[in-house]
Amino acid sequence: MLTKAGLAVIDALSTGRDATAAELATDTGYSQIHLYDVLDELLEAGLLVERRGPNNQRQVHVADHSVVEAYRSLQAELGHVEWADLLSPATLRVCWYLDEPRSVSEIAARLDITRQGVHKALSPLKHRAMLSPSGPEYALSEDLSPLLAFAHAVVRHEHRSRVRALAPSSTVEWCDPKRALVRVQTATDTDALESASDWQLTGLARFAAYGLQFFLAGEPAFWYAPNEELTPAEVVCHTLVLDSGSRRVSYAMLLIEKLDIDQETLTETATWYDLESAVAAMYRPLEGEFDASEESPVILPSEAEFTALKEQYEVS
Template sequence: MLTKAGLAVIDALSTGREATAAELATEIEYSQVHLYDVLDELLEAGLLAERRGPNNQRWVHVTDHPVVEAYRTLQSELDHVEWADLLSPATLRVCWYLDEPRRVSEIAARLEITRQGVHKALSPLKHRAMLSPSGPEYALSEDLSPLLAFARAVVRHEHRARVRALAPSATLEWCDPKRALIRVQTAADTEALEAASDWQLTGLARFAAYGLQFFLAGEPAFWYAPDEELTPADVVCHTLVLDSGSRRVSYAMLLIEKLDIDQETLTETAQWYELESTVAAMYRPLEGAFDVSDDSPVVLPSEAEFMALKEQYEVS
């Protein structure tokens, strides 16, 4: 996660200027020793670039990295706020969930922190009247969409950097501050993630663990959520996020049927992936209503197709 010191450096250089570590240390009031560590981290992450001046002195400047560009947009559209002073890693993680009104308890559970921790992260925004309270729920004010975009750019960057250190071909398909769903393009990257303790096979590749073996065209998908159980409901949602074509929808329905996944449980999980309407549509034929309306969000199998699939995979 981008640290406060890292954000202070980006803030100081966001106009496109160059500076030395000594100049930045004076300007943002961090020691040069600490600044060198921060600069090295930002250089490695691709947020900064450097050139060498006389006596091999380092001059650094920001790149056009998505995090930097999102911060520049935030500055230009809301230039009356000292964002580098206001934002912390914790505040950025909480901001991820403020695209719609949410309860503090809901955010705390999703981030696996205390409600007090969420309130503390929100306090700088509360004091600046940046939140829109709706009963017991909070969301960012409508004019703060650049802050949400910046928070999401930071989180996505963190996940990409983490996985690409192990699997350079990885692409991010879905994430939140603590979880990520990714694809890889090479067998070597698949092997690397299979050997990494924090990554688990998911999507169609995970069906084999439940007695359903399918042919995979290409490399499997992986899930990052350390110390968190990967549930069948998660696997169904990952399958649909990765491919919502009719064949994958049929396979997801087959897994629901085989494991008797409760609709309420799956819907609760699906809300984080914006799949509630898809899940509702899938349960109608599972309950015997195969006459699909024209406004269905996904293409569902006919009764004959689904019964044949169940017979093929011996799902009763």
């Protein structure tokens, strides 16, 4: 995660200037010794670019990067706030969940931290009247959408950097501060993630673990969520996030039927993926309502198609 020192450096360089470590120490208040480590981290992450100035002096400037651009947008629209002083890694993680009103308990459970930790992360925002409403559920005020965009850019960058260190062809399809769903493009990268302890096969490739074997027309997807169980409900959601075409919807329904996944459980999981309406639509035919007249958010199989699929895979 982008540290406070790292953010202070980006803030100091966001105008596009070049600067030395000594100049940045003056600007940020951090020691040169500490900044050398910070600069190395930012360079490795692709957020900074280095060149040699007069007398072979090391100089850095910000790179053309989504995190930098999101920060510049935040400054342009809300430049009256000293964001480098206000934002910590913990605050940025909590901000991810403030796109809609959420309770402190809900955010704490999702981040696997204490409620006190969430309150502490929210404190700088609460003191500046940046949250709406004021509780017991919190969300960012409407005019703070650039802050939400910056938090999302930072979190996505963190996941992208982590997975690409192992599998360079990876792309992040979905993420939150603790979890990421990724695709890879090469067999070598598939092997790398299969060998990594924090990554698990998911999506259609995971169906084999439940007795449903499908042909994959490419490399499988992977899930990053250390120390968390990958549940069938998550696998259904990952399948739909990766491909919401009619065949994948039918396969997802087949897994629901085979494992008898409870609708309430799946809906609770689907909330994090904005798939509640898709899940509700999928359960109607599973309960025998194949001829529902209302428009569906996903393309559902006909009764004959789904019956044939169940017979093919021996799902009763």
